[in-house]
Amino acid sequence: MKVALIVIVAVAILVKAFEHRLPPALYRALVTIGILLPLVATVYAIWLLWQDLIGWRELALFLGLYVATGLGTTLGYHRLATHRSFDAHPAVKLVFYVLGSMALQGRLINWAAYHLKHHANSDGPEDPHSPLEGLFHAHVGWIMRTPAAERERYCKRLLQDRIALFADRTMILWVVIGLAFPYLVAGWTGLLWGGFVRIAFTNHVTFAVNSICHRFGSRPFETNDESRNNWVIGALAFGEGWHNNHHAFPSMACHGMTWRQFDPTGLVIRLLARLGLVWNVRSPAAPAVERRRHEAFA
Ligand SMILES: [Zn+2]
Ligand SMILES: [Zn+2]
Numbered sequence: 001m002k003v004a005l006i007v008i009v010a011v012a013i014l015v016k017a018f019e020h021r022l023p024p025a026l027y028r029a030l031v032t033i034g035i036l037l038p039l040v041a042t043v044y045a046i047w048l049l050w051q052d053l054i055g056w057r058e059l060a061l062f063l064g065l066y067v068a069t070g071l072g073t074t075l076g077y078h079r080l081a082t083h084r085s086f087d088a089h090p091a092v093k094l095v096f097y098v099l100g101s102m103a104l105q106g107r108l109i110n111w112a113a114y115h116l117k118h119h120a121n122s123d124g125p126e127d128p129h130s131p132l133e134g135l136f137h138a139h140v141g142w143i144m145r146t147p148a149a150e151r152e153r154y155c156k157r158l159l160q161d162r163i164a165l166f167a168d169r170t171m172i173l174w175v176v177i178g179l180a181f182p183y184l185v186a187g188w189t190g191l192l193w194g195g196f197v198r199i200a201f202t203n204h205v206t207f208a209v210n211s212i213c214h215r216f217g218s219r220p221f222e223t224n225d226e227s228r229n230n231w232v233i234g235a236l237a238f239g240e241g242w243h244n245n246h247h248a249f250p251s252m253a254c255h256g257m258t259w260r261q262f263d264p265t266g267l268v269i270r271l272l273a274r275l276g277l278v279w280n281v282r283s284p285a286a287p288a289v290e291r292r293r294h295e296a297f298a
């Protein structure tokens with residue numbers, strides 16, 4: 001069982017690395033395995049939980065890596081690389097791009113290309129993952145459909161960025177390190193909780209931003225799409241659930257716009273700004289925000 005899981009994960013990692021070179025049918029089959037495996041592992045881990053309480057090391061590995069790789073995705077992949085919501089010291093870029101790579105959500109520049117295509121065509125025919133084609137499609141189905149990220153079209157800038165290119169090309173290495181580390185700390189159960197279960201949680205929470213946050217929640221701003229603010233996903237996805245705010249002001253660094261909108265990613269960006277490690281933190285001008293709010297109620 002253990003060997004089988006490890007072999008399948010290795011295949012999933014290779015698929016993510018070479019996705020644009022595989023035949024579509026093979027790609028779909030392998031991606032399906034890559035999505036199902038962490039879920040199967042999660043069920044297995046919960047079954048183990050019934051047999052014996054989870055140890056503090058497994059819990060610490062799960063939570064620590066969930067937060068680290070989650071912030072890698074939200075702060076590194078999304079707000080920094082994709083939307084340029086702030087400028088950062090090269091070391092900060094590298095750390096968060098590497099942590100984002102560990103989440104097994106694909107290569108940085110592919111991720112950014114899919115996401116910029118989503119913003120350019122939100123809930124339109126060209127949107128890679130609109131729930132107008134069904135919630136399952138928006139959640140994971142879209143990943144199996146289209147292997148070709150339009151890197152040249154949407155990510156010319158990132159293709160010139162040496163740190164982004166480095167993270168993009170070395171993704172496999174970071175995924176392997178992200179799995180090896182919990183294994184070295186706590187053996188098989190460490191790999192299970194700090195590796196597979198953590199990947200399942202991080203990925204499905206991120207997928208939920210694409211599915212749940214375009215279907216369920218409030219719309220304080222009038223946008224040309226179905227984006228919603230959803231506090232549950234906001235909490236689980238480190239502030240990414242304030243998705244209607246984000247679609248209204250895509251380059252805004254802090255997606256939580258009031259003190260009640262909990263946005264841990266925004267808090268970390270503010271902390272890094274205090275430390276002088278990031279700067280030019282972008283936020284919309286107050287009159288622009290009021291104008292958009294007013295439009296929503298007009
Ligand atoms: Zn969206
Ligand atoms: Zn975005």
